[in-house]
Amino acid sequence: MSDSWKVTLPCTRAEAEAIDPEGAAFADMTAPPVLMTRELTEDDVEDWVLDAYFQDEPGMREIAMLRALVPSAGDTAVVPERIAEQDWVTLSQSGLEPVATERFYVHTSANKGEVPAGLRAFHIEAGLAFGTGHHETTTGCLMTLEAMRAAGQVVRNHIDVGTGTGLLAFAAMHLWPNARATASDIDPISIDVTRVNAEVNGVKLGTGPGRLELAVAPGLAHRTIERRAPYDLVCANILAGPLIELAPAIAAATLPGGTAILAGLLDRQADGVLAAYRRAGFRLAGRIQLGDWPSLRLVRRPIR
Template sequence: MSESWKLSAFAAKPVIQAALLYHEEIDDWDPEVVISGSEVVEDRPQEWVLEAWYSHEPSEAQQADIAGLFDGDVPVFTVEKLPEQDWITLSQQGAEPIRAGCFYIHTSDYPPADGAMNIEIPASQAFGTGHHETTAGCLEMLDAMKERGVVSRNIADIGTGTGLLAIAAMRLWPRALCTASDIDDVCAGVVADNAELNSLPIGADRGQLTMVIADGMADPLLEARGPYDLLIANILAAPLVELAPDFEAAVTPGASILLAGLLERQEPAVRRAYRQAGFRLAERHVNGNWSILWLRKRR
């Protein structure tokens, strides 16, 4: 066990969530610094805390990195040394299972649930375990698609992160081809480990998952494995708008695309971009302040 330290910053829920999303955009974030956000107490759901864990006392530069995640007033930080223990596991304690549609997302600390599609994601990957409203909303929407008769044979998950949504889609359509991509090359190993943990083979055949490191759709393998009849992109509003023409070119007529990572106030701009690219709205959910959109490409 190693020395461990924790930095805490308290603020309103939207402030912490915005900081967490901005953190996801930073390509060169130190992978050793784990951060997460959560309610302070259950009966005050709008009061949140952002926590960052370190294997040493955080330097002034590292504290400045956390401050840079906030737009405007920066919360007051507290820094404390913790008892010696596994600081990565400590950072994710309390990552309780979630139910989202037919899915039950859990860590190894919890047993699978009867009557659910169980997916295990390690505790050290808390921001990819479905706890954020965008990820949970995507899981619920995938379940809704299946309930409404969508049949998918070729799936792409763009910006896959931990691979959770790709794994979930393969649980619903187990004979499909599936290609997951992310701009961060660290994700390749994470996705491979999570696929193995959930008995999803890595490979290029039906019923298997192929992982690609790519910026958007800019990859020869992504292009070669298309066109897709289901494309998932839980990223951010600005890249969603930018990628609308590329997504249109990558999917079949009548295909479904699932978009998330956008706040409700950003929804009009995203929907306008996809309407211009030839998509129509099939269904929308709102989870917290976040919009989850299911669109269909016009035939």
């Protein structure tokens, strides 16, 4: 087995929150690094750290790309740390504590802990795809789904756009087990990850009720997604820019009276996203705020 490499740089909370969780800065790399941020001193917005895990020893170009993400690091010396292959998963996930919501418990293999009674556990490894449940955006979406189910909302046909790891699709399938389910992502790797996670978590793939159909697609532009529309629930935990771009397409794919859950945006970006969806025929029906990350629940107005 070959060794892997770790690079650590200091950063601020603002820089940490501005980092693209899907690693777009390294999109042209065959093996992009796993990027993780953590707070060193509680409530100190200046004392954060960026850890980057590489499969191969990073060169000057990769280190320069990291520095561009955290300008406050300045000329801090960077010495890539070699880590043994068998320690890769444990090290990259060491800061990921299990996440427990009202109905769900999300964990990695490194930190399973004790699953609380009555919760549906999902084993989701951190790695090449975004959406492990350990970020406020994904957790907020899980809580929004739970609130919908608690309010008695019925979902018969749902889609998770930009699914990442498949977690939100799996959660919706647990809450509405007889619904048709679809998960899509522009990144083929994410769909491969979702397929593996489905097997690990006992989620059935297929086309019928209670099974998950997968599609590699930019947004909603795919014949499978179009064929299965309209949806009474659309989840999109991506980024603010793509959310705004997709507003007309998501509106067209959502039943009147149906719900769209939007996340992946910072609090300061919410007004712009909401404006785009109001123009597309949605109204704001709920909002969950975790730190600086809102999860928006929108309802499509009836067509007149």
